[in-house]
Amino acid sequence: MMMSEFFSIFEYQFFQNAIAAAVLTSVIASMVGTYMVSRKIVFIGGGITHASFGGIGLAYYMGLNPFAGAAVFAVMTALGIEWISDKGKVREDSAIAVLWSLGMALGIIFVFITPGYTPNLMTFLFGSILSVGIPDLLLLLFFAIFLVILFLVFFRPILYTAFDPEFAKTKGIAVSLYRYMMSVVMALAIVLSIRTVGIILVLSIFTIPQITAMIFTRDFRKVIPWAAALGAFGSVAGLVAAYALDIPASAAVIFFLTIQFLIIKAFFMLTGRLLNLRLKNMFYRYKKD
């Protein structure tokens, strides 16, 4: 393949859309994913993701928009899990596992009994980033803007309820309200990302850039922009690789995010603690000025 021929891919509308979708998804996942990773609730994200498949199936069966169905199931699951953990009556992890598998089962049953045309399940399982249209992009854009504003304005209560909810309550923060709000935000972010990377891979875009960012900084405030940048870079690189090597796009994106993590991790391990510490000291000194 010629160089110019290779770069001509960037002139195609579908590829530009795919890049925009990857970047916007990374921005959305940077905020929500940092919240999830910090609170160690990635497993809840898994539950929400898979339960939403039930909504996709039901919507198909009823002839509705599958992503609307997914959104309803995802939000209900997220609120349900938050409610269970709030009340503490059932073991939270078991409840998540039940919703996780029940959602998948419902999805498959509904798709199976839907008469006539059977939807392409692969689209939901692996996303369809190369067929993202302008309406999808607008939806991603609006949600990303909404999240940025939400995190800019309510950063302190969001962080404090995530870090130490009991203490936050003693300072008069409406902890339950923030918890439920973040559950809904998590559910919507996950459903929107399913469109691009699919059910099977969605969790990785909410975790890999974040844990990569945490190699550089362990300050919630800074993890978010780092995760956004690393996520965007890794996923665009993945898209290009997918085209060059002719492999499925979303899988290539996740693969690249992982490679990126491993390279950075290895770099920090090889250059040793010494350099790591020196960089950090430089950083602190710079911060203090």
Place this chain on the structure above:
Amino acid sequence: MSNPLLVLENVSTGYFSQTVLEEINLKVYPDDFIGIIGPNGGGKTTLVKLILGLQPLFSGRIYFPVGKLRTGYLPQATQVDRSFPITVKEVVSSGLKIRNPLFPHLTSTQKTRVDQMLEDAGLAGLASRPIGELSGGQLQKTLLCRALVEKPHLLILDEPNSHVDKKFERELYGWLGELSREMAILLVSHDIGTITPMVKTIACVNHSLHYHPSNQISEEMLKVYNCPVDIIAHGPVPHRVLRVHDDE
């Protein structure tokens, strides 16, 4: 005598159907320094959470005769997740109340207050450190700053001496001595031997609460209070604690 800051009247609380504390009566005055002792699972933490409004009230009544109570809370060490990506400065800032829920940012006076607090505690150099990179003592100090940053009327400490070395413990008790001149303090501890010389009064918590209006307490009394704290096993100088009031 001045009005109490806080009154608990025949209070019961617990979890779901299990009642952990029953018929609790306690008054906390502005110049109090109360040591709360009791066996593991006796309900000390539950009592603290009840006072902080984190526990449902099964029955009885809690009120604040002198108006809204500003509390500073140092939770038991296990409540804080050390791997959470948050800096020392951010943790201390979280001790400041949000004045306007729709604009929850720090005001410039609040920012100065946080810096001052860090400076006073000798934590200024660690301000941008993530809490995962602190020693046990430094973390406790950070959490103590979070409790103090808003200048509370009532400081509540839940076993501040666990997971720290003796040197830090002495330092901590030095501060508490000074702080007790400015605010009421509730200090939860197993380690009755170390706390009794500092506190003014003692409350034994084991399902119920027995208030002992002095810091001299004997094993006999603990038996009467049904408060099986192992005095001998704890504290470096047990006889100091065991001494029965000889002036009686």
